[in-house]
Amino acid sequence: MDSADRLLLRAVGSAGWWTPVLAVAAVIGVAAELALPAALGRAVDAAVGTAPDASPDRWLLTVVGLIAVLVTTGAIADYGTGAATARSVAALRHALVRHLFALDPRAAARRPVGDLVGRLVGQVADAGQAAPTAVRAATVLLPPLGSLVALTLIDPWLGLTFVLGVLLLGVLLRRFVADASAAVAGYQQAQGALAGRLVEALAGARTIAAAGTADREVVRVLAPVTALRAYGARTWTVLAGAATRGAVLNPLLQLAVVAVGGLSLAAGRLTPGELLAALQYAALGAGLGTVVSTLHTAVRVRAGCRRATDVLDDQVRRHGTRTLPPGPGELELRGVSVRGDDGRILLDRMDLRVPGGALLAVVGASGSGKSLLAAVAGRLRDPDTGEVRLDGVPLPELTAAALRSAVGYGFERPVLVGETVGEAVAGEADPVPLVAAAAIDDFVARLPDRYHTPLADVAMSGGERQRLGLARALRAERLLILDDATSSLDTATEYRVTRTLTAAADGRTRIVVTHRADLAARADLVAWLDGGRLRAVAPHATLSADPDYRSVFPS
Numbered sequence: 001m002d003s004a005d006r007l008l009l010r011a012v013g014s015a016g017w018w019t020p021v022l023a024v025a026a027v028i029g030v031a032a033e034l035a036l037p038a039a040l041g042r043a044v045d046a047a048v049g050t051a052p053d054a055s056p057d058r059w060l061l062t063v064v065g066l067i068a069v070l071v072t073t074g075a076i077a078d079y080g081t082g083a084a085t086a087r088s089v090a091a092l093r094h095a096l097v098r099h100l101f102a103l104d105p106r107a108a109a110r111r112p113v114g115d116l117v118g119r120l121v122g123q124v125a126d127a128g129q130a131a132p133t134a135v136r137a138a139t140v141l142l143p144p145l146g147s148l149v150a151l152t153l154i155d156p157w158l159g160l161t162f163v164l165g166v167l168l169l170g171v172l173l174r175r176f177v178a179d180a181s182a183a184v185a186g187y188q189q190a191q192g193a194l195a196g197r198l199v200e201a202l203a204g205a206r207t208i209a210a211a212g213t214a215d216r217e218v219v220r221v222l223a224p225v226t227a228l229r230a231y232g233a234r235t236w237t238v239l240a241g242a243a244t245r246g247a248v249l250n251p252l253l254q255l256a257v258v259a260v261g262g263l264s265l266a267a268g269r270l271t272p273g274e275l276l277a278a279l280q281y282a283a284l285g286a287g288l289g290t291v292v293s294t295l296h297t298a299v300r301v302r303a304g305c306r307r308a309t310d311v312l313d314d315q316v317r318r319h320g321t322r323t324l325p326p327g328p329g330e331l332e333l334r335g336v337s338v339r340g341d342d343g344r345i346l347l348d349r350m351d352l353r354v355p356g357g358a359l360l361a362v363v364g365a366s367g368s369g370k371s372l373l374a375a376v377a378g379r380l381r382d383p384d385t386g387e388v389r390l391d392g393v394p395l396p397e398l399t400a401a402a403l404r405s406a407v408g409y410g411f412e413r414p415v416l417v418g419e420t421v422g423e424a425v426a427g428e429a430d431p432v433p434l435v436a437a438a439a440i441d442d443f444v445a446r447l448p449d450r451y452h453t454p455l456a457d458v459a460m461s462g463g464e465r466q467r468l469g470l471a472r473a474l475r476a477e478r479l480l481i482l483d484d485a486t487s488s489l490d491t492a493t494e495y496r497v498t499r500t501l502t503a504a505a506d507g508r509t510r511i512v513v514t515h516r517a518d519l520a521a522r523a524d525l526v527a528w529l530d531g532g533r534l535r536a537v538a539p540h541a542t543l544s545a546d547p548d549y550r551s552v553f554p555s
Contacts, residue, residue, distance in 0.1 A: 028069065030139055093124050365552060418455055
């Protein structure tokens with residue numbers, strides 16, 4: 001069993017008790033459907049006198065009762081299908097989102113956002129139909145098989161005629177499944193590519209407008225439409241072909257049953273009621289529409305499961321079971337190396353020890369590995385070789401809660417997450433001291449509901465967003481990592497924030513990626529990176545004697 005099949009079973013299980021309810025309703029409905037022609041036939045024979053021992057009223061009541069059962073089971077199936085699908089889709093979307101957030105950020109970044117949205121919204125919705133589709137698939141052949149048995153019991157020649165027709169239908173359906181699977185899988189893949197390019201283009205809309213490349217970008221974004229159209233046309237062609245062949249075979253099969261049944265009636269082997277029942281069984285057993293529809297839905301469910309599985313198969317970042325012992329927040333990198341996706345070395349055998357409570361400035365030319373070092377230091381990215389320790393504990397051995405409470409990140413362009421401003425900054429904690437330390441308290445004071453203002457209703461500048469992100473990072477208990485986190489601030493605000501971050505009374509270990517010499521001068525130590533290597537670690541005053549070091553900072 002491959003991953004897609006396991007996910008399909010998981011989706012069926014997520015429907016809960018609706019799956020057995022649908023199965024029971026389906027079986028009862030099929031039983032009533034198969035009993036109805038026989039009951040009608042007996043009612044006709046009783047009415048015309050070919051079955052004088054039968055009561056017409058009793059058989060008419062039986063027919064009415066069977067119709068009531070069909071209506072009831074149909075209503076249960078319709079409601080249950082919606083309820084089961086909703087539960088499965090919700091469970092699969094929660095699983096997929098949790099998995100995405102558990103991935104290493106580098107692994108998640110490899111997938112276009114639009115493609116992930118397409119999988120989460122479209123393909124997971126298809127996969128969520130697994131439970132009702134599985135029930136229909138398990139019962140879809142019961143009417144043909146029951147009809148075959150009933151026709152054989154009425155007249156063996158009718159059963160033989162029906163078998164020959166069903167064999168032709170089976171050949172048709174086998175080809176339909178293969179063709180439809182390829183078409184649906186290709187369509188979903190092209191759909192994801194289109195969504196990915198569109199989201200990417202929208203994110204860079206200002207750049208496209210400034211460069212005047214809108215026409216060329218339209219062509220690039222819509223390039224997958226050709227494949228989308230081809231796969232869509234192929235899907236409808238397959239469906240139309242199956243429907244056309246079914247429209248020809250079904251009447252021919254029913255005509256064959258009529259002919260054989262007529263001969264049997266003339267020979268006295270059948271009664272009029274039995275002939276009526278035989279015609280209904282032939283129509284019921286040869287009905288291709290339900291079978292084709294169920295198979296097509298099953299193909300979409302399987303394809304949706306495979307698209308979701310492509311993401312779920314990505315390995316998540318594992319956490320350990322340890323918590324941090326008491327300590328000052330000493331950070332140590334031992335032989336850390338990181339490679340890019342192309343195999344190029346980005347950080348090369350880096351050894352670095354940052355004393356607890358120290359302020360370390362990370363400087364270097366663009367592309368030297370500053371942001372990557374910051375990511376490795378707090379386990380936003382794991383090194384390919386070597387290890388990172390905080391107070392003597394390797395970061396992968398910490399629980400997720402211990403790691404996140406100990407380490408805080410401030411970014412150049414932070415993304416704020418939460419329902420309200422206060423929740424985005426502090427979660428369940430008190431946001432007031434954090435906001436004051438990030439010099440954003442005056443901005444929050446002007447909001448209509450202050451910390452309870454919905455985040456979606458707040459219009460803010462890049463500097464205000466950056467300060468709120470910085471306030472969120474200040475929740476860190478031992479290690480604060482700032483990656484160009486004050487670049488959008490005005491001079492006065494930056495001075496106020498920097499004074500807070502560089503104060504010796506802070507007590508936390510602080511790593512600040514910066515391009516500014518004045519901030520490097522306030523640091524206890526400066527880590528000078530050059531081409532992915534640690535060129536030197538020393539105070540700013542010591543390194544300033546080197547003209548190559550001085551050239552790192554803008555004049």
